Amino acid sequence: MDALDGKKVLVVGGSSGMGEATAMLAAKARAKVTIAARGHDRLAAAAKRIGHGVEPVMLDALSDSSVDKFFADGTIWDHVVSCVGAGGRGSVRELDMTAAMAAMDGKFWAGFRIARRARIAADGSLTFVSGGLSQRPAAGAALISAINGALEKLSQGLALEMAPVRVNTVSPGPVDTPMWDRYGADMKQKFLESAAARVPLKRVAQPVEVAEIVLFFMTNRFVTGTVVPLDGGSTLA
Template sequence: MSSLNYLRVLVVGGSSGIGFAVAEAAVAAGAHVTIASRSQDKLVAAAQQLGPGTETAVLDTADEAALETFFASRDAFDHVVVSAAQTPTGPLRKLALNDAKSAMESKFWGAYRVARTARIAERGSLTFISGFLSERPSASSVLQGAINAALEALARGLALEFSPVRVNTVSPGLIDTPLWSKMADDAKAAMFSRVSENLPAKTIGKPEHIANAVLFLMTTPFATGSNVRVDGGGAIA
């Protein structure tokens, strides 16, 4: 694993799932990690798992004033990762318009606000988590594909605007995270089995697989404006 010794890493959405895996990998690589989310309880539990030295911040990406205050009160981060999002899903004509707006507000505009307010060290990096539906649309999740595509386009543009800060995205496929915890165990196992059989990789993604890609982008000075798809081959299946 590449070293992040003494570098300052912020993971927005770092209290669970993919964000937590990124924070865990960054800690293992020697970084000083700050995890941020809306839940103080989740942050405390995550920080205990990550170990001494992990900082926490209660932060809502919908609150621009709070974001500005947060970044103004801290030194620039070397690397910022945005994994936080709540995105209701469903077919376009069945998903309530307010829910659709909420999904765009959370995943796209939340990342946009972080990008707008974040203080990132020169030649540092900003990484968004998008999703493979940007390239492999689903008839039941059209909005998610559109949001992911918008996020990836935002990153490419910001890679030019923010240069020499590097801006990239990681695009996961189906990942076994707490997002699926509301499903019954047998239903979840059946879904994962069915999906994995149809993937070229013949396995379901884990949060640490996405964390590997994020750390690659953090530690590769020649990577900017890039989208790294980690989907088990879902986009080509």
């Protein structure tokens, strides 16, 4: 993919899962890739796995000052991707307010912070990763639906505000990533199997399938304001 040759690509959340897969595809397409996240060791390990001279940099998208400092050098990025965030599962009556607000902060406001500070080339792009609960809300996940829906609407507003920079969102259903590791190997397997059973294609997505959409957003010069579901047909079921 010559369109990314030498381009400066920043993947916030690039040390794991869909972000790492995106960084890997962009690096293979000869982009100059920077991966940013909080954990030093995970960043270093991901940079080693990706190779191609990818640069790991510490950044906490929960922190105004961390984001401000990161972007203060004035680098003009060709493509910026935000795929950070987790948490927020639970019924509204049971969710602790601090945890609920942290989930919104770690995904919606994280994307907002990145959007307001990243300098992006006029022919470049900004991509968010939301999640399929925005299209199909579920009991016990109302907050996650709201966070993803808010992020998608933010990206559509930004597509108008930041034009000619293109702004898009990929909205995946369940994806087999390390995000689920926190539940332990058995629970992760059970969750992904039961999620797969509800998907018309009878499997969950792989991170590289999300990355392929992100690279499409980077390289197609007329796509903006778009939310692409990547859910194996779940929105129809």
